[in-house]
Amino acid sequence: GQQVMQIPQYQHVQEGEDFTTYCNSSTTLSNIQWYKQRPGGHPVFLIQLVKSGEVKKQKRLTFQFGEAKKNSSLHITATQTTDVGTYFCAGPLVSSSNTGKLIFGQGTTLQVKP
């Protein structure tokens, strides 16, 4: 079936270090969305990438969408304790572009030591 894989599953960094999570889909995605879930919280939308090869930045966060629209990455520069949480990539398949069905990766849980 359709799968979206994320690595690593967990990442512990010292505050100020960089962090990257990678997302790979077994099938082509219509777009890629990134969500952040704080411990005990609900997923909160961060960004959507639509075009092949697209790169978007939000302050210290950089998001990329691969040329084949099957992979994506999120890079955080100089992590802060407020970055703690689980980062999920999610995408609708091309076949689900009209229904909004999101397939989520397993998430990368980021811990930041002050």
Add this chain to the structure above:
Amino acid sequence: EPEVTQTPSHQVTQMGQEVILRCVPISNHLYFYWYRQILGQKVEFLVSFYNNEISEKSEIFDDQFSVERPDGSNFTLKIRSTKLEDSAMYFCASSGILGTHNEQFFGPGTRLTVL
């Protein structure tokens, strides 16, 4: 800022009982979804709903599950006969823009515990 609300925050039920989870999506949104997340695992799609009908459902969403938009504001998920493996956090989400499914706004979730 508008938000999706869900009630109850926690529901405990006996196996075989029916439960109804309630959601109030953001008022001008057009698309509604239910997802679930078993503790420590990824978020799984259950169903999407548009124009008063299901637009897509997953394999998880079997005959025991149903959704309804009984009025202009509520969106409910019913599980007819709960099983132990239905224990999870259930998130309702909505999105607004006709023809696209950009940002999905998630509610705070209902934690369902089946004993």
